[in-house]
Amino acid sequence: MQDLNDKITGNTLTASEWNQVPSEIQNVIEGLGIALSGADLNQLGKAIAGYVANGTFYTDSGAANTYVLTQIGLKKAAPAYTDGMKVTFLPGAANTGASTVNVATLGVKSILNATGDSLPAGSLTTTAPVTMQYNAAAGHFRLIRSSFMETVLDAATSNAALTTLTATRAETGAIAVPVITMLRRHISIEDFGGVGDGATDNTAAFNSALAAAVASTHRRLIIPAGSWLFNSKPNDIAAPVMLLGEGMSNTILVRNYTEATSTKGLIKIICSAGHVRDLAIIAASGTTGGACLSAASTAAIDASGLTLENIWLSTYGGASGNNLEYGLYIDGTAKTSAPAGARTNFIKNAHVFGANQANAALLGCVGLVWEGGGLYQAGSTTGGTLYIGGDATVKSSYVNVHVSNIGGKVQLSNCEYCRVVSPSITGDIENADTCTYSTVHGKTFGTNQNNWVSSGLTWPEILVGVVSFATGAIAAGGYVSTTIAVPGAAAGDFVEVSFVNGLANCTLTGYVSAADTVTAVFTNPTAGALNLGTSNLRCRVTKPAM
Structure with missing residues (x-):
């Protein structure tokens, strides 16, 4: 059809020119x-509408890796490859490697994957349509959607092709990593039907x-936020795995069964290098026995190198x-x-x-x-005990526990x-007298029991007292004394005393002379009398370590 633009305004179309317009329309309809x-x-x-419905779909008559596409039915073929041109087809054969396509006899072009690489096998x-788009500058087609990409979207990680597709993070310095590696970095309990609704057995x-x-x-095993019920004991963790929640107030594991073995936890670790973090474990009301979290060495395997961080372990408590x-x-x-033993374990912020x-x-x-957290009573229970021990063959040694509160006993x-x-x-x-070189602060x-061996109980408990006192004249070689009330002072406590006016050449000593009472003694070692005047006499009493 000729260009009629110059005949639109102020000109007359000839019959042959006008006939081109309905002929073009007629060809579209009859085509x-x-x-x-x-x-x-x-x-x-x-x-x-018919042309639009036919869309970009073509049929394939080529072979594996060399695809030949023809327009469907009466669909008009593109006159040339154009930038952004989309083509959809169902391959007649699966590719086994790098592939090409010839669309409507326009010429052979390479097919690349979404990242610009040759297609892997x-x-x-033959089971899923392929959509690709032409890049005029590069002179090739690039996949928009393929059965391979659908496989990735469906997380079908058993497909060997996933090991060849790579992706790169947007951050500076990132490198291309196989998609299957990314998929396998984090495994969630939800991937296997877990439901954190507080009712489903997980x-x-x-x-x-x-x-x-x-x-x-x-x-890495992820347990998302939720209440995760366990109606029976899950398998022990027998290989180094990171068990990760989403916060000890958000991810809650509920032991909903009675445990006959007192030392067996809902989560039990029987390996080295285990890691539990950011979750809570509680025992449901009406259940008894066992533990929330346990780790145990065997004769051959030591439960060492464990990390327990940001965890909350709790009995149900209450009136029961x-x-x-x-x-x-x-x-x-x-x-x-x-x-020997369970070695070099680290606990942080455990309650x-x-x-x-x-x-x-x-x-x-x-x-x-163990740094941070604490041991507490729960509801009406007594609880709160910390026990550090072992046996004659394998003792606990070099254990350092620093927590905010111990709500019960400390047993060593x-x-x-x-x-x-x-x-x-x-x-x-x-x-016991089997505890040596250890301290409780x-x-x-x-x-407090006193059978420590090269050990002790320390606490800087300081008691103070003050009284105004006039020494008067202290004879040469003589002394004067007075008492100071110090509630809590007892025989054996350490006593320090001072006189605000100073001592000149006198000496001043103090001792607990009776319960709640400190006696201060001024002694004049000189050859003449001394008078220190009237001032405050102060004392400090420190409780001794055991």
């Missing part, structure tokens, strides 16, 4: 197979997710009392061969509420550090070079 009819004045619209299959889902995490490269034997239980005593035997028991632990036996620090220790300090409110 789609529509018979011309004067009774239907919407045939042009139907023809256009299996990218094109034991089977956890076991499946744990097995997948153990088999993966990065060994404790329904746990232990909150946290770590036992390395079974590992008697070198290196343990209530238990019948001990909130936390650390047995046969060597080089354990078969341990050495251990240190417990807490501003408040509610219960008794109990120890904190304000205690219970009974």
Whole structure:
């Protein structure tokens, strides 16, 4: 059809020129197979709709890796490759490597994947349509959608092709990484049917997710926010896995069964290098026995290199009392061969509420550090106990516990070079003569046993008293004394005294002479009388370490 633009305004079209317009319209209508009819004045619209419906779809008559495409039916073929041109087809054969396409005899062009690389085997299959777009500058087609990409979207990680597709993060310095590696970095309990609704049993889902995490490269098992019920004991963690929640107030694991073995936790670690972080474990009301979290060495494997961080372990508490034997239980005593015990474990910000035997028991632990958190009573329960011990063969040694509160006892036996620090220790300090070179530092409110061996209980408890006193004339070689009321002072406490006016050449000493009473003595060692005048006499009493 000729250009008629110059005939539109102020000119006359010839008959032959005008006839080109209806002829063009007629060709469009008849080209789609529509018979011309004067009774239907919407045939042009139907023809256009037909062309649009045919879209970009072509049929393939080529072979694997060399695809030859022909327009469908009466669809008009593109006269040339144009930038952005889209083509969709169903491959007649799966590709086995780099591939080309010839669309409507316009010429052979390469097909590349979405990242601009040659197609790996299996990218094109006979079961899913392929959509690709032409890049005029580069002179090739690039996939927009293929069966391979659908596989990635469906997370079908068993497809070998996933190992060849790569992706690159947007951040500076990122490199291309296989997509399958990205998919396998994090495994979620939800991937295996887990539901954190507080009602669904997640034991089977956890076991499946744990097995997948153990088999993966990065060994990370995610438990998202929610209340995750366990109606039976899940499998033990027997290989180094990071068990990660989304915060100890958000991810809550609920033990909804009674445990016959007092030292077995809902989560039990029987390997080295385990990691539990950012979650809570509680025992549901009506259940009894067991522990929230436990780790145990065997004769061959030591539960060492563990990291427990930002965790909340709790009995149900309330009027029903404790329904746990232990909150946290770590036992390395079974590992008697070198290196013995459960070694170099790290606990940070762990809060343990209530238990019948001990909130936390650390047995046969060597080089354990616990920083932050605390041990508390739960509801009407007594709980709060910290137990550090072992046996004659595998003692706990070099254990350092520094927490904000110990709501019960501190029990020590078969341990050495251990240190417990807490501003408040509610219960008794109990120890056996098997505890050596160890200290407990904190304000205690219970009974403290004294059978320490090269060890002690320290707390800088300082009592003070003051009284105004006039020394008068102190004869040469003589002395004067007075008393100061100091509530809490007892025989054996350390006493320091001072006189505001100074002592000139006199000496001043003090001692606890009776309960709540300190006696101060001024002595004049000179050859003449001395009078120090009237001033405040002050004393400081420090409780001794055990």
